[in-house]
Amino acid sequence: MRERVPGGVRSAGGHGRAREGGGLWLLLAGVVALAAGIAGGWAYARAGASGPDVVRDVTVGWAFAGAGLVARWRRPANRTGQLMVAEGLTWFLGNLQGTSVPVLFAVGAWGEALNLAVLAHLFLAFPDGRLTTPLTRRVVVSSYVLVAVGGLLRVLTYDPSLDGSATYLTCGACGPNAFLVHRDPALFEAIDLVYRWVGAGLTVVTVVALIRSWRASCRARRRALMPAWISVVVASSLVGWEVFYVLAPGLLGPGEEAVALLSDLSEIAVPLAFLVGLLRMRLRRSAVGNVVIEVGADPTPRRLQDVLGRLLGDPSLRLGLWADEARAYLDPDGRPLRHTRPGAGLSVTPVGSPGSPSAILVHDATFDDDRELLAAVGASVRLCLENTWLRSEAAMRVRESRAVNSRILEAADRERQQLERDLHDGAQTRLVFALMALRRLDAGLSDSSDARLRNAVAETDRTLRMALEDLRGIARGIHPAVLTREGLGPAVTALAEQAEVPVVVSVEPRRYAPLTESTAYFAVCEALTNAAKYARAGAVRVSARHDDGWLVVEVADDGVGGADPARGTGLRGLADRLAALGGALRVTSPVGGGTRVRVELPCA
Amino acid sequence: MRVTVTEDSVLLREGLVRLLAEEGFTVAGQSEDADELLRLVDEVRPDVALIDIRLPPTHTDEGVRAACTIRERHPGMGVLLLSQYVETGSAVRVMSRDPRGFGYLLKDRIADVYELSDAVKRVGAGESVIDPEVVARLLRRRRAESTLEELTQRERDVLALMAEGRSNEAIAQRLVVGGKTVETHVRNIFTKLGLEPSLTDHRRVLAVLMHLQG
Numbered sequence: 001m002r003e004r005v006p007g008g009v010r011s012a013g014g015h016g017r018a019r020e021g022g023g024l025w026l027l028l029a030g031v032v033a034l035a036a037g038i039a040g041g042w043a044y045a046r047a048g049a050s051g052p053d054v055v056r057d058v059t060v061g062w063a064f065a066g067a068g069l070v071a072r073w074r075r076p077a078n079r080t081g082q083l084m085v086a087e088g089l090t091w092f093l094g095n096l097q098g099t100s101v102p103v104l105f106a107v108g109a110w111g112e113a114l115n116l117a118v119l120a121h122l123f124l125a126f127p128d129g130r131l132t133t134p135l136t137r138r139v140v141v142s143s144y145v146l147v148a149v150g151g152l153l154r155v156l157t158y159d160p161s162l163d164g165s166a167t168y169l170t171c172g173a174c175g176p177n178a179f180l181v182h183r184d185p186a187l188f189e190a191i192d193l194v195y196r197w198v199g200a201g202l203t204v205v206t207v208v209a210l211i212r213s214w215r216a217s218c219r220a221r222r223r224a225l226m227p228a229w230i231s232v233v234v235a236s237s238l239v240g241w242e243v244f245y246v247l248a249p250g251l252l253g254p255g256e257e258a259v260a261l262l263s264d265l266s267e268i269a270v271p272l273a274f275l276v277g278l279l280r281m282r283l284r285r286s287a288v289g290n291v292v293i294e295v296g297a298d299p300t301p302r303r304l305q306d307v308l309g310r311l312l313g314d315p316s317l318r319l320g321l322w323a324d325e326a327r328a329y330l331d332p333d334g335r336p337l338r339h340t341r342p343g344a345g346l347s348v349t350p351v352g353s354p355g356s357p358s359a360i361l362v363h364d365a366t367f368d369d370d371r372e373l374l375a376a377v378g379a380s381v382r383l384c385l386e387n388t389w390l391r392s393e394a395a396m397r398v399r400e401s402r403a404v405n406s407r408i409l410e411a412a413d414r415e416r417q418q419l420e421r422d423l424h425d426g427a428q429t430r431l432v433f434a435l436m437a438l439r440r441l442d443a444g445l446s447d448s449s450d451a452r453l454r455n456a457v458a459e460t461d462r463t464l465r466m467a468l469e470d471l472r473g474i475a476r477g478i479h480p481a482v483l484t485r486e487g488l489g490p491a492v493t494a495l496a497e498q499a500e501v502p503v504v505v506s507v508e509p510r511r512y513a514p515l516t517e518s519t520a521y522f523a524v525c526e527a528l529t530n531a532a533k534y535a536r537a538g539a540v541r542v543s544a545r546h547d548d549g550w551l552v553v554e555v556a557d558d559g560v561g562g563a564d565p566a567r568g569t570g571l572r573g574l575a576d577r578l579a580a581l582g583g584a585l586r587v588t589s590p591v592g593g594g595t596r597v598r599v600e601l602p603c604a
Numbered sequence: 605m606r607v608t609v610t611e612d613s614v615l616l617r618e619g620l621v622r623l624l625a626e627e628g629f630t631v632a633g634q635s636e637d638a639d640e641l642l643r644l645v646d647e648v649r650p651d652v653a654l655i656d657i658r659l660p661p662t663h664t665d666e667g668v669r670a671a672c673t674i675r676e677r678h679p680g681m682g683v684l685l686l687s688q689y690v691e692t693g694s695a696v697r698v699m700s701r702d703p704r705g706f707g708y709l710l711k712d713r714i715a716d717v718y719e720l721s722d723a724v725k726r727v728g729a730g731e732s733v734i735d736p737e738v739v740a741r742l743l744r745r746r747r748a749e750s751t752l753e754e755l756t757q758r759e760r761d762v763l764a765l766m767a768e769g770r771s772n773e774a775i776a777q778r779l780v781v782g783g784k785t786v787e788t789h790v791r792n793i794f795t796k797l798g799l800e801p802s803l804t805d806h807r808r809v810l811a812v813l814m815h816l817q818g
Contacts, residue, residue, distance in 0.1 A: 421663055424688055428711075429613040435715030436619045440626075443717065461715075468712055472689065482691045485664040490693040497690075497741035505745075 033065035040092025047098030047169040064088035067271035079129030083122040090115035102178035117143035157188040231273035238263035291380035302332035405580035416479040507544040527555035527597040535559025553599040563589035606632040627721040638670040652682035682727035707733030732769035732809040739767040742816035762789040
């Protein structure tokens with residue numbers, strides 16, 4: 001059974017620990033971000049930035065840090081929050097170049113582009129918080145290496161007093177650079193140029209990787225990515241406009257300020273959009289509670305799969321049920337699932353006991369970090385499946401017991417038929433023969449004068465005929481021969497012919513299974529007996545017809561009514577016999593309004 | 605008159621054979637199942653074949669089916685069916701094609717030598733014989749649907765005898781009335797039931813039975 005366990009059976013342990021340490025982490029990160037913002041803003045202002053510029057700069061940094069803290073708080077298992085906080089902190093790193101402390105200037109100059117590397121990391125890891133493809137891992141590692149090595153080489157040759165335009169700060173009074181080891185403007189320019197071009201190249205690769213990941217995403221994933229990418233696209237295009245304005249000032253006149261404002265706002269919106277994307281995925285967890293409601297009265301695997309796919313926004317979601325015979329997980333169409341192991345953006349979540357999951361969910365890897373969501377989905381699926389299994393088991397039990405019951409009734413029916421035949425072949429034949437012998441005796445005595453003897457013969461003749469009549473009645477009660485031979489119609493007609501009450505019969509000429517016929521026949525017997533015995537009926541109408549897989553027999557009289565199937569063994573026994581065959585008995589008998597007995601029997 | 609006897613109970617078969625022989629019939633052969641019967645009638649060509657409805661192997665309607673086969677193969681041959689129970693359906697069904705020389709008797713009747721030999725003779729002579737009990741049943745059922753309400757008691761008696769396959773003379777004899785009276789009753793019955801009046805005896809039995817059968 002071990003081979004049934006697909007990869008990635010999860011334990012909740014790590015998740016729990018993440019949550020316990022979460023509070024302290026959030027507090028510390030918040031304090032650091034606050035301090036970094038204040039320090040960064042102060043340094044930025046010291047480097048000559050205008051008031052609005054400082055406010056914008058601090059707001060964007062804090063927006064990243066704040067959104068990251070919320071993300072970390074709401075989705076502790078997802079590393080996106082940490083990355084956003086890191087982005088918020090590194091955002092201010094470059095501003096350190098505005099201080100007059102040489103070491104801080106050097107660190108600021110070295111890490112000026114670190115926030116861009118973190119941003120690439122954040123974009124590429126979103127929304128899972130992990131880098132899932134080799135390409136994205138390579139891009140991110142290259143970015144960090146570029147900042148660490150390239151940034152260091154650059155800062156080793158960077159003298160701010162010689163080149164004031166090498167940073168985004170208007171750096172008249174920046175520095176000095178504590179890390180400066182070799183003052184050579186030409187070398188610096190060369191290093192700086194290579195550094196920027198490699199950075200631009202990595203940016204292009206990042207964009208390509210993002211486009212590829214978008215195209216490979218399922219709908220659920222795209223929905224999560226959507227707000228983030230929209231904000232990024234808007235922000236980059238507005239920044240592009242701003243650059244355009246800087247390059248060609250006054251071209252569009254007073255629009256400049258509006259574009260600058262929108263650009264600032266859109267930059268602030270980026271981290272918020274990332275947060276929204278992240279939390280939107282989380283909202284689905286509450287939707288999972290609706291699975292049981294949505295699946296409702298139709299808990300088939302197909303419906304369950306559709307509902308889950310819709311609620312999670314993952315149409316690629318597949319539900320596989322373990323089939324012992326096939327030794328495989330089968331999809332709702334009964335075909336073996338193709339992917340039962342994680343990979344290629346898909347994840348597998350087992351449902352049921354960890355050792356031998358009774359079902360698996362194959363779904364987009366987007367949900368992997370949200371273990372609570374997966375646990376909720378698993379619980380819902382298990383609930384629905386158990387419901388289905390219990391239901392089908394109950395239905396199977398009912399079918400089984402019905403089959404057993406009808407076999408018992410069939411056997412009893414055959415025994416009665418045999419008994420009737422034995423009576424016919426044995427006792428009845430012997431009685432007829434005895435009558436014949438008696439007739440011959442009577443003929444021999446015709447000229448005898450012994451009146452007592454002849455009376456005795458006549459008496460014996462009468463007794464024998466009565467015995468024959470009795471026997472015939474008994475045999476008919478056991479199982480009427482005409483039923484076997486000619487079916488329900490003639491048998492009911494024969495019953496009607498002997499009834500004490502006038503009976504009108506309309507029975508469709510059609511044969512049914514022997515047990516169905518005999519059950520219907522005895523039902524009519526019972527109803528006719530009741531009509532004659534208790535109902536004081538003047539007329540009875542018997543009908544039998546085939547109606548869409550059911551034999552429907554109705555016996556209606558015009559008697560006193562008031563019959564109660566709960567009392568009296570006749571109707572009770574009839575109801576039991578019908579129930580055993582999956583049929584139904586309905587007795588309508590208002591006092592003074594006649595009695596209508598309706599019998600329904602399933603038939604092919 | 606040559607007869608064959610088909611009955612799976614040895615006891616009863618031998619009783620029947622002895623009884624018929626004593627009544628002056630020639631028992632040309634006996635058999636205990638339908639296949640044997642069909643070979644037998646092909647071979648000995650009896651005037652009347654006496655057949656139990658229930659025969660091996662299934663003891664259901666082997667006798668009825670054998671009777672139909674004989675009447676197809678040997679149209680002039682009389683067939684007298686013996687039944688343990690009154691089953692109006694099979695009786696009417698077998699004779700519906702051609703009621704001539706067909707009889708249906710309840711088994712009890714064979715105890716009465718007169719009734720049995722009378723029935724065999726009538727069937728042998730091409731008449732129809734329907735057991736009075738069958739007719740009584742049909743009449744009772746018909747009364748339930750109240751189509752016979754208009755008939756007088758005497759007319760009902762005549763109707764019953766007609767249904768049994770009796771001729772006008774036989775009816776007159778049985779009811780101890782004149783032939784003219786019987787004819788009048790018959791005419792009235794036919795009018796009241798809306799039946800075609802000018803029918804021969806055997807056509808008449810069928811018409812009456814079919815009417816009663818509904």
